[in-house]
Amino acid sequence: MPEQQPLVLRGGAFFESDSRTFVRGDVLCIDGRIAGLGEVEAPEGAAAIDCAGEYLIPGLIDCHVHISSSGDPAELTPGQRLSLARRAWRTAEHARATLAGGITTVRDLGAADRLNIDLARAVEGGEVEGPRVLAAGMGVTMSGGHGHGFIAREADGADEVRKAVREEIRAGAGAIKLFASGGVLTPGVDPRSPAFTRDELTAGVEEATKAFRTVAAHAQSTEGIKNAVAAGVTSIEHGVWLDEEAIAMMIERGTYLVPTLTAPYHIAYGAEAGIPEYAVEKGQAVLEDHIASYERALEAGVKVAMxxxxxxxxxxxxxxxxxxxxxxxxxxxxxAALLAAGGWAADLLELAEETGRLRVGLAADIVRLSEDPLVDIRCLTRPAALAGVVKGGRPAGSTGGTI
Ligand SMILES: [Zn+2]
Known part of the structure; x- marks a missing residue:
């Protein structure tokens, strides 16, 4: 790759995660890293972007995506499965769109054919423009469990779970996904039912931990959540039915909650858009309880990430x-919402030495906003307020990838 031109973002204010305030000053990016904040001296030949009046925040981190999926409800219709090649091309497009939306890092928690691992490599290699991808490969679920035949492989008993986790790591997974309960989108699977036993989960966590991988557990049912926390997973995904005991266990162990409130919200209100009836019904039942659990967890001080x-x-x-x-x-x-999508998310993914905060030495992953998100957090979702995205010191849209 050609040597990277230094870049200076001039005249804006940058978000300081520790003080949770914006500080006026420039941001200097050299070799993809933040080299200076505040009063900086740009080296000769540096490119400059005028950020006067802008608010610069750390590139956002989404800890739970399935980036090879578009969100088109028809994808769930049996027989709609596209060929691997077409799914790969679409995945590249999803990666560009994700980055353009201000997301500079994602953790992908399950993809058919492990497309997430290939995407991680293609982004790393500069072939596709997209966010940094921490890929779980295929998730691991029990026979007939949530995600089977789609984004997860099946395993039963501690030894099979152990082997499945080892195989995902061999295939290149940077994180591990285990299913501790049923879910909404798999027909005939009840989200209130627990899935893997505590023994199976413990075996999976042990293998992942040996290889320095974090573990995300899909867990909606109360018992499934407790099984996963007791087994030592790093994060509970969804956490729909948290009771006092589950919350206390999470606080004691430092387990993160990644609530994914957006998923049931769309499913519950998506009947006209063609979401299958069985999923809409389950989505509506889940939504209210889900929000109540999230609010109780926050109040109790459970760590959260977006x-x-x-x-x-x-x-x-x-x-x-x-x-x-x-x-x-x-x-x-x-x-705090900026932190949940920034520094705290990086802490969860064990990427705090790499990204998530605007700090000298970290990757120059930056979102430029024309509005102050501390005044109105909704500006994150207004295209007109998104002035630009920088990943690794390069403006998004400027590299295009090589294919
Ligand atoms: Zn998921």
Whole structure:
């Protein structure tokens, strides 16, 4: 790759995660990293972007996507499965859209044919323009469990779970996804039912931890959540039915909650858009309880991070920032919502030394806003307020990828 031109973002104000305020000053990017904040001296030949009046925040992190899915409800119709090649081309397009929407890092928690791992490599190699991808490969679920035959592979018993996790790591997974309960989108699977046993989950966590991978557990039912937390997973995804005991366990163990409020919201209101009836019914039943659980968890001090479950019906690539707005609508301050989509998300993904905050030495992943998100967090979702996205010191849309 040719040497990267230094870049200076001039005249704006940047979000300081520790003080949770905006500080006036420039941002200097050299070799893809933040090299200076405040009063900076740009090297000769540096490119400059005039950011006067703008608010610069860390590139957003979505901890739960299925980037190979478009969010088109028809994708769920049996027989609609496209060929691998066409899905790969679409995935590249979803990656560009995601980055353009201000998301500079995603964790992909399950893709058929492990397209997420190939995407991670294609972005890394500069072939496709997109966010940094931490890919889980295929999720691991019990026989007949949520996600089977789609984004997850089946395994039963501790030994099979162990082997499945090892195989995902061998295939290149940077994170592991286990299914601890049923879910909304798999026909005939009840989200209130637990899935893997505590033993199976413990075996999966042990294998992942040995390989320095974090573990995300899909967990909606109360018992499934407790099984996953007790097994030592890093994050509970969805967490629809949290009771006091589950919340206390999460606080004690430092388990994160990635609530994905956007997923049931769209499913519950998506009947006219063609979302199958069985999913709409389950989505509506889930939504109210889900929001109540999230609010109780926040109040108790459970750590949270932003994840959309992008790829579920009407939950489209590039529109990921809507989740930060929902997290704020139901209890986070605007500054805390920026952290949930920034620094806290990086902490969860163990990427805090790489991205998530505007700090010298970290990757120059930056979203430029023409409005102050601390005044109105909704500006994250207004295309007119999104002045530009920089990933690794390069403006999005400027590289295009090589294919
Ligand atoms: Zn998901």
């Amino acid at each position: 994840g959309t479950d992008q790829g579920t019906p009407l939950n489209r690539p590039g529109e990921n920032a809507q989740e930060a707005v929902r997290m704020a609508d139901h209890g986070l301050s605007p500054a």
